[in-house]
Amino acid sequence: xxxxxxxxxxxxxxxxxxxxxxxxxxxxxxxxxxxxxREVEPGDxxxxxxxxxxxxxxxxxxxxxxxxxxxxxxFLEASAGAGTRVAPALTxxxxxxxxxxxxxxxxxxxxxxxxxxxxxxxxxxxPLPPVPFAVSVPVGLTAPADIWRRxxxxxxxxxxxxxxxxxxxxxxxxxxxxxxxxxxxSRSVRCEPDQVIVTxxxxxxxxxxxxxxxxxxxxxxxxxxxxxxxxxxxxxxxHSETMVRVPVDAEGIDVDAGIRMAPHAxxxxxxxxxxxxxxxxxxxxxxxxLLAWARANQAxxxxxxxxxxxxxxxxxxxxLQGVDPDHVVYLGTFSKILFPSLRLGYAVVPDDxxxxxxxxxxxxxxxxxxxxxxVLAEFMAQGHLERHVxxxxxxxxxxxxxxxxxxxALLSDDVAWVEPGDxxxxxxxxxxxxxxxxxxxxxAAREGVSVRxxxxxxxxxxxxxxxxxxFGGFGHAQMKAAARRLAAVIxxxxxxx
Amino acid sequence: xxxxxxxxxxxxxxxxxxxxxxxxxxxxxxxxxxxxxREVEPGDxxxxxxxxxxxxxxxxxxxxxxxxxxxxxxFLEASAGAGTRVAPALTxxxxxxxxxxxxxxxxxxxxxxxxxxxxxxxxxxxPLPPVPFAVSVPVGLTAPADIWRRxxxxxxxxxxxxxxxxxxxxxxxxxxxxxxxxxxxSRSVRCEPDQVIVTxxxxxxxxxxxxxxxxxxxxxxxxxxxxxxxxxxxxxxxHSETMVRVPVDAEGIDVDAGIRMAPHAxxxxxxxxxxxxxxxxxxxxxxxxLLAWARANQAxxxxxxxxxxxxxxxxxxxxLQGVDPDHVVYLGTFSKILFPSLRLGYAVVPDDxxxxxxxxxxxxxxxxxxxxxxVLAEFMAQGHLERHVxxxxxxxxxxxxxxxxxxxALLSDDVAWVEPGDxxxxxxxxxxxxxxxxxxxxxAAREGVSVRxxxxxxxxxxxxxxxxxxFGGFGHAQMKAAARRLAAVIxxxxxxx
Numbered sequence: 001x002x003x004x005x006x007x008x009x010x011x012x013x014x015x016x017x018x019x020x021x022x023x024x025x026x027x028x029x030x031x032x033x034x035x036x037x038r039e040v041e042p043g044d045x046x047x048x049x050x051x052x053x054x055x056x057x058x059x060x061x062x063x064x065x066x067x068x069x070x071x072x073x074x075f076l077e078a079s080a081g082a083g084t085r086v087a088p089a090l091t092x093x094x095x096x097x098x099x100x101x102x103x104x105x106x107x108x109x110x111x112x113x114x115x116x117x118x119x120x121x122x123x124x125x126x127p128l129p130p131v132p133f134a135v136s137v138p139v140g141l142t143a144p145a146d147i148w149r150r151x152x153x154x155x156x157x158x159x160x161x162x163x164x165x166x167x168x169x170x171x172x173x174x175x176x177x178x179x180x181x182x183x184x185x186s187r188s189v190r191c192e193p194d195q196v197i198v199t200x201x202x203x204x205x206x207x208x209x210x211x212x213x214x215x216x217x218x219x220x221x222x223x224x225x226x227x228x229x230x231x232x233x234x235x236x237x238x239h240s241e242t243m244v245r246v247p248v249d250a251e252g253i254d255v256d257a258g259i260r261m262a263p264h265a266x267x268x269x270x271x272x273x274x275x276x277x278x279x280x281x282x283x284x285x286x287x288x289x290l291l292a293w294a295r296a297n298q299a300x301x302x303x304x305x306x307x308x309x310x311x312x313x314x315x316x317x318x319x320l321q322g323v324d325p326d327h328v329v330y331l332g333t334f335s336k337i338l339f340p341s342l343r344l345g346y347a348v349v350p351d352d353x354x355x356x357x358x359x360x361x362x363x364x365x366x367x368x369x370x371x372x373x374x375v376l377a378e379f380m381a382q383g384h385l386e387r388h389v390x391x392x393x394x395x396x397x398x399x400x401x402x403x404x405x406x407x408x409a410l411l412s413d414d415v416a417w418v419e420p421g422d423x424x425x426x427x428x429x430x431x432x433x434x435x436x437x438x439x440x441x442x443x444a445a446r447e448g449v450s451v452r453x454x455x456x457x458x459x460x461x462x463x464x465x466x467x468x469x470x471f472g473g474f475g476h477a478q479m480k481a482a483a484r485r486l487a488a489v490i491x492x493x494x495x496x497x
Numbered sequence: 498x499x500x501x502x503x504x505x506x507x508x509x510x511x512x513x514x515x516x517x518x519x520x521x522x523x524x525x526x527x528x529x530x531x532x533x534x535r536e537v538e539p540g541d542x543x544x545x546x547x548x549x550x551x552x553x554x555x556x557x558x559x560x561x562x563x564x565x566x567x568x569x570x571x572f573l574e575a576s577a578g579a580g581t582r583v584a585p586a587l588t589x590x591x592x593x594x595x596x597x598x599x600x601x602x603x604x605x606x607x608x609x610x611x612x613x614x615x616x617x618x619x620x621x622x623x624p625l626p627p628v629p630f631a632v633s634v635p636v637g638l639t640a641p642a643d644i645w646r647r648x649x650x651x652x653x654x655x656x657x658x659x660x661x662x663x664x665x666x667x668x669x670x671x672x673x674x675x676x677x678x679x680x681x682x683s684r685s686v687r688c689e690p691d692q693v694i695v696t697x698x699x700x701x702x703x704x705x706x707x708x709x710x711x712x713x714x715x716x717x718x719x720x721x722x723x724x725x726x727x728x729x730x731x732x733x734x735x736h737s738e739t740m741v742r743v744p745v746d747a748e749g750i751d752v753d754a755g756i757r758m759a760p761h762a763x764x765x766x767x768x769x770x771x772x773x774x775x776x777x778x779x780x781x782x783x784x785x786x787l788l789a790w791a792r793a794n795q796a797x798x799x800x801x802x803x804x805x806x807x808x809x810x811x812x813x814x815x816x817l818q819g820v821d822p823d824h825v826v827y828l829g830t831f832s833k834i835l836f837p838s839l840r841l842g843y844a845v846v847p848d849d850x851x852x853x854x855x856x857x858x859x860x861x862x863x864x865x866x867x868x869x870x871x872v873l874a875e876f877m878a879q880g881h882l883e884r885h886v887x888x889x890x891x892x893x894x895x896x897x898x899x900x901x902x903x904x905x906a907l908l909s910d911d912v913a914w915v916e917p918g919d920x921x922x923x924x925x926x927x928x929x930x931x932x933x934x935x936x937x938x939x940x941a942a943r944e945g946v947s948v949r950x951x952x953x954x955x956x957x958x959x960x961x962x963x964x965x966x967x968f969g970g971f972g973h974a975q976m977k978a979a980a981r982r983l984a985a986v987i988x989x990x991x992x993x994x
Contacts, residue, residue, distance in 0.1 A: 025812050032815075069811040075781040087781060109823075110795050111849060112763065113712035118856030125859040127663045137662035144660055153650045163641055163836035165634040165970075166624045188526075200862040207861055211733070215610035233860050236708070238735075266609065284572045284584055298607050314566040318529070326606075339660035341867035352608060359615030362622040363730050364704055364861055365697040369869065370838035473662075 004045040004083075007055045010034045016056060023058055024065035031070060035086055045085040046076065114236075121232050128450035132482035135426050135452075135470030138339040141395045142425075142473045147384055152375045161374035169362040170354070171198025171346075172373040178380035179332075179346045186386075187308065188322035189330055191348045197357050198368045201345035202306050204361075205331035206230050206269070208347060209302045210237050211360045213267045213329070221246045221258045221268035225457035227276045227304070230269050245459035248275055252282030255289040267300040273308035273317050277428050277457055277468050279421035281317050291320060294327045301328045307336045309389050311423040312397035326350050334376065336425060337389050344368065344376060392472075396425050399471040399479070403427065406480050410487035415494050425472040428454060430464065431490065434497050437465035440489055447485040501542040501580070504552040507531045513553060520555050521562035528567060532583055542582040543573065611733075618729050625947035629979035632923050632949075632967030635836040638892045639922075639970045644881055649872045658871035666859040667851070668695025668843075669867060671874035676829075676843045679877060684805065685819035686827055688845045694854050695865045698842040699803050701858075702828035703727050703766070705844060706799045707734050708857045710764045710826070718743045718755045718765035722954035724773045724801070727766050742956035745772055749779030752786040764797040770805035770814050774925050774954055774965050776918035778814050788817060791824045798825045804833045806886050808920040809894035823847050831873065833922060834886050841865065841873060893922050896968040896976070900924070903977050907984035912991050922969040925951060927961065928987065931994050934962035937986055944982040 007013075012034035016026050034040050046052070049067060053060040067084050070076040078084045128134040138144065155161040160172065170176065176196040183189035199205045210233050214220055222231060224245035234243045244265060246258040252275050258268065268290065272282035282290070294301050303320045311317075321330035333345035349357050361367070379385055404418050407429065415435075419428040431437055437453035444451050454466035467486075471479065504510075509531035513523050531537050543549070546564060550557040564581050567573040575581045625631040635641065652658040657669065667673065673693040680686035696702045707730050711717055719728060721742035731740045741762060743755040749772050755765065765787065769779035779787070791798050800817045808814075818827040830842035846854050858864070876882055901915050904926065912932070916925040928934055934950035941948050951963035964983075968976065 028812070065811065109849070111853070112710045112797065113715075114709055115850060115853035118709055118854070119852035121856035122666070122852045122859060123856075125666065125856070125863075127665060127864075130662050134662060138660055148660065149654055152653060156649060157646055163635055163645065164838040165627050165631060166832075166837045168624060169619070169622065200866075203860065204862045212611055212615055213609045216735075218610075229860070236857075236860060238713075300609065314562065335663075340663045340863075341661040343862065343864070343866040352606070353612060355616035355619045356608070356612035357615070359618035359620075359622070360611075360733075362619060363700065363726070363733060365701045365840065366622075366837075367624075367840070369697075369840040369866060372866065372868070 003041075005040045005047065007047050007052060010039045010047075012037055012039055013052075013056065016058070024062045024069070027052075027056070027058070027063060027066035028069045031066065032075065035075070040086055042086050043088045045083045048083060117236065121236070124228060124232070124456065128452070129445075129448070131448055131450050132474045132479050133426075133467075133469035133471060133486075134450040135468065135472065136335060136340045137470070137473040139473040140475065142392045144338055144379075144388060145384070148375070148379060151378050151382075151384075152372075155375045155378055156371050159374070161371045164370055167367045167370055169358050169367045170194075171196070171368055172370060172377065174377035174381070175344075175373045176346075178377045180348075182380060182385070183319075183330070183332060183346075183348060187305065187330075187332075188318035189348055190322050190325045191330075192351075195348050195351055195354060197347045197349060197354070197361065198373060199331075199333075199345045199347055199361075200343040200365075200368060201335050201340075202304060202331050202333045203229050203233075204364070205329075205333075205345060205347045206302070206304065207233050207237075207364070208357055208360045209267070209269070209300075209329050209331070210234055210239070212353065212356045213300045213302070214239060215266075218242060218266040219244055219262045219264065221253070221262060221265050221270075223248050223253050223270060223275065224459045224462060225277060225454065226269070227271070228457055230304070231457075234269075245462075247462075248278060248280075250280060251286050252280055253286065253290070255286050255293060259293055264297060265299060267302060268294070269302045269304065270320075271304045271306065272320055273305050274311075274421075274423045276304070276306065277426070277454060277466075279419055279423065279428065287320055287323070291324045291327065295324065299327070303328050303330045305330060305332050307424045309337050310393055310396055310425060312393055312400075313422060321348060329353070337392065338376075338385070342372060342376070344372060396472065397422075399425075399474075399476075400427060402476055403469065403471045403479055403483070406483045407487070410483055411490060416490055419466075426468050426470045428466050429469055430454075430466045432494065433465065435465050435490065435494050436497060437467055440465075440467065440486075440493050443489045443493065444486050447489060449482045449486045449489070451486065500538075502537045502544065504544050504549060507536050507544075509534055509536055510549075510553065513555070521559045521566070524549075524553070524555070524560060524563035525566045528563065529572065532572070537583050539583050540585040542580045545580060614733065618733070621725060621729070621953065625949070626942075626945070628945055628947050629971045629976045630923075630964075630966035630968060630983075631947040632965065632969065633832060633837045634967070634970040636970040637972065639889045641835055641876075641885060642881070645872070645876060648875050648879075648881075649869075652872045652875055653868050656871070658868045661867055664864045664867055666855050666864045667691075668693070668865055669870040669874065671878070672841075672870045673843075675874045675877035677845075679882070680816075680827070680829065680843075680845060683883075684802065684827075684829075685815035686845055687819050687822045688827075689848075692845050692848055692851060694844045694846065694851070694858065695870060696828075696830075696842045696844055696858075697840040697862075697865060698832050698837075699801060699828050699830045700726050700730075701861070702826075702830075702842060702844045703799070703801065704730050704734075704861070705854055705857045706764070706766070706797075706826050706828070707731055707736070709850065709853045710797045710799070711736060712763075715739060715763040716741055716759045716761065718750070718759060718762050718767075720745050720750050720767060720772065721956045721959060722774060722951065723766070724768070725954055727801070728954075731766075742959075744959075745775060745777075747777060748783050749777055750783065750787070752783050752790060756790055761794060762796060764799060765791070766799045766801065767817075768801045768803070769817055770802050771808075771918075771920045773801070773803065774923070774951060774963075776916055776920065776925065784817060784820070788821045788824065792821065796824070800825050800827045802827060802829050804921045806834050807890055807893055807922060809890055809897075810919060818845060826850070834889065835873075835882070839869060839873070841869060893969065894919075896971075896973075897924060899973055900966065900968045900976055900980070903980045904984070907980055908987060913987055916963075923965050923967045925963050926966055927951075927963045929991065930962065932962050932987065932991050933994060934964055937962075937964065937983075937990050940986045940990065941983050944986060946979045946983045946986070948983065 013030040244262040321328040330348040452468040455463035510527040741759040818825040827845040952960035
């Protein structure tokens, strides 16, 4: 037979903080604690609300509210005539009610199987501090003009840019319109707005493409070296074994080698405008061969066109998509030409794959946030984006030339040399064989210099040491000082190795 | 021996549009077309720049620019003394250069294997038009106040809310701080800011959890019925076969049934505060049993707490996470209490899983957009969020009561009845057996009424017909009119079935 608890037996409920307010919540919490501490047991009848209120010096309504809350939670049970008691069901796993203090956890507990690989990826992708030579830091001359802010204030005030409900997973139509017009003109992409999917940038485009285009045992070509964002996605979506690393030479990805290695691959992830990280464009002959292979093999090409707008002279190469829109998924981003923290980019996909990409996107994050889409659409419609690109193209050309000059004066050619190029906001500084580029990056970070090692971008056993240096958004004096510190680190690691 | 093309043989280059500007780009494009149309062949030598410039009436510099562009692309080749010729390599797959017109594509071509399932998901998740009874349309009384806009203008103008580079995949620290404080206070969640990961909402939290917690053959408990956003994610990440649908009764998920069905499941996805879609809270006894099972089995609980703030009376139930922070991944969102188009939510994870969640997130979309994170952090720090929640809680309680009254007057109890509840911004209207809820939703859409069918939320062969009706943000007159049209549709489908 369950006993009736007396108020004096429940010390946990003595601790009300009247100044804090919310008294009924405090009473409820105190009763939960009393159960956890076994001051009252499952099955015990509680004091009446009148008695408890009197002994706590609170109104009876306060105690009634607390009891009702706990009844709703299943913690207490009320029965007509018999008062309110602690739910007997709590006995079943009574110990469990006591919260575990964190220190009770075993030091090394079993984590889920995928956790270790994801944790490694987190370390690898940790953002670099915004000092030279981090990529894509839009400050000074390369930051979007004040017009971005003013347009934003206006667009967000009312209309579709203002707070709203769930929206189209494909993105806002005015932005998709603007993007279609932009890529048609600047990149010879052939598309209608309904083939444009607004993404959060290239990374999401790559993730979507890997999900939609590849079944579990499908082979896929990836350049060697390549952006870690693509190899890591393929590893984590079950393609570690079926990813075929195709060598890159002076003309870009070696299509013949790819055909020898995996003739029936279902897709090829490529960076034809500006190979990442090396920088050369894919030659015309290779473009032709790649598309011919894709058509003959019913394969898909994922064209990652992350910075083609930043070709300093002439025009960017026309896209592969423009030559064969049926076999190419074209990915672009505003991270490089506008700013990364915006998180907006796009995928242009064949019309019979639009629904599939839409479905994959909706499961990842429903849809892009509305407001900035409308701001960007307006920014593009008014011609600001094209003006901005023209401006920063010149700035980057200048920054690159200055950086190369600075590095050339600091490091001898047998220790480090720059990969040629005429595009983008980063360059590759090769290091002599034997210099550990990860070590250089690690030591440079301690000196306040941000660089990414190149070797992790290669397949195992083909790695060459090098560094990716971004040159966007830093003043010349700042870059010079950082280059001096970096050169000292490289010399140091070089002589020790 | 390759011939030398004469200008007269190249009709494609006659079509310059002088008014449009960009003449060298036009010349380059015209030459590409001439090759595609076989007006000049691979290996042919082109007219000299002087000759071509004269015959087109443009400056020689214009033609030189165009030739250099095409040489850089590998389309043309220059050799000292021998003039400029079309690259012979183009022959290898010469046909490929001709762009394919879309109509050449076979009507039914082979699409990637995953495409069909994703396309089906796109259709299922298509956003409903913002008319009654779409969920989460923040207009009128439930829209955030003007303070949101004014704060936004200020925060975006300078500092970390202004355009910036790549940021922390876990989210902006001031927002993570604000969220940690908020969930500690309102939900008894026990966490530090470094356990908070800013997401784009519950959907991304569910996706991340499925990736990090589950290896490929792991069993996982999912409520029956459940949010389609969770079952669809598990289906598409390889868990169709290992997803165990655990029945829900008046106390929420039936833990004993789960243990009978899959005692060694690695995770359980649950909605303990407000079962989705049915609405009941998980009883205290079940909470205790669920946590005891998770601890004994080293399993993970994913606590989807999508709308616990919207409990009309009393306090929301304390979270499972607060009882056992080591075994629970807690998911929250601002979509319901603020507005969906913001796309911000959060996951609170055990500290030894933070890196893994961070790695999974970085591959999906790098990090959340910066600006609105800082706006929201400020909005919360100034106490606006709590004021807003207090306000809309009362509004939703009122809307729900009015809607139930309206429906009760329109439909007889043997055709349709409302599931009881006291929380949230939606209700479930059950339909009599035999009424096809998908049909009702489809016909209602034609009448300008947005509803979601409940049957797809059940496992096969356990489905019951019903409708999810959102009651946020619509005026009473508008809801009444929509309810009349909906009732007519239900009666119509009911009598025909």
